[in-house]
Amino acid sequence: MSPVGFSGWAESMYFAQPYTISATGFYFIDLEEYQTKAATAVDDFGQPVEEFELHYIDGECAELFNAVRVSQASLAExxxxxxxxxxxxxxxxxxxxxxxLGYALDELADRWDDYSVYRGTAADYAAEIIADCYNLPGPIVSYIDYERLGREMVLGGDITELDDGIILIGG
Incomplete structure (x- = not known):
């Protein structure tokens, strides 16, 4: 997923695949549509279908959908x-x-305010921290290796590089 052109998940498409091989699955875009179609799904023998495997088909939230392992039981969440x-x-x-990191679907909202996103490299972040925290004279600043400092911050777990130019702070 790229930061440019993020359009959200309003257009997401899902597929419910019945576990029974004698039934046909269906596409859906929201919980209401899933519930309506699941309630009327029957197999070739007219028996109601009770279990479905859910798939993320199209949209920009596949990474999160797969990471939290959405199932019938957690679809509303x-x-x-x-x-x-x-x-x-x-x-x-x-x-x-x-x-x-292994947090469950119901734990995510409680934790996301513990973090913030910084747009820039680890070196950019290190330079900004030094400038904000210390009033160093110009000649001294030129001796600071921000690339190395940023790399040390990543290796030490102080920051996390999510993508090129996206840093996660906190935790």
Missing amino acids: WFELLDALGRDEDRYRIACHLAG
């Missing part, structure tokens, strides 16, 4: 999370990071 995220790309990136 998934759509609640999307509502809570709104169109906030930074929160989405934080939620993806937290899900990758």
Whole structure:
């Protein structure tokens, strides 16, 4: 997912694949449509289909959908999370990071305010921290190796590089 052109998840498409091979799956875009179609799904013998495997088909939230392993049991929570995220790309990136660390779907919203997103490199962030925290004379500043300082901050776990030019701070 690129920071430019992020359009959110309003256009997301999902597919519910029945576990029984004698039934046909269906596409859906929201919880209401899923519930309506799931309630009327039957197999070739007229028996109701009870279990579905959910797939993310199209949209920009596949990374988060797969990281939190959305299932029938958590589908309502998934759509609640999307509502809570709104169109906030930074929160989405934080939620993806937290899900990758193993946080459950219901824990993400409680934790994303512990983080912030910085746009720039680790070296840029290191230079900004030095400038904000210290009033160093110009000649001394030219001796600071911001690339190395930024790399040390990443290796030390102080910051996390999510993508090229996207840094996650906090935790």
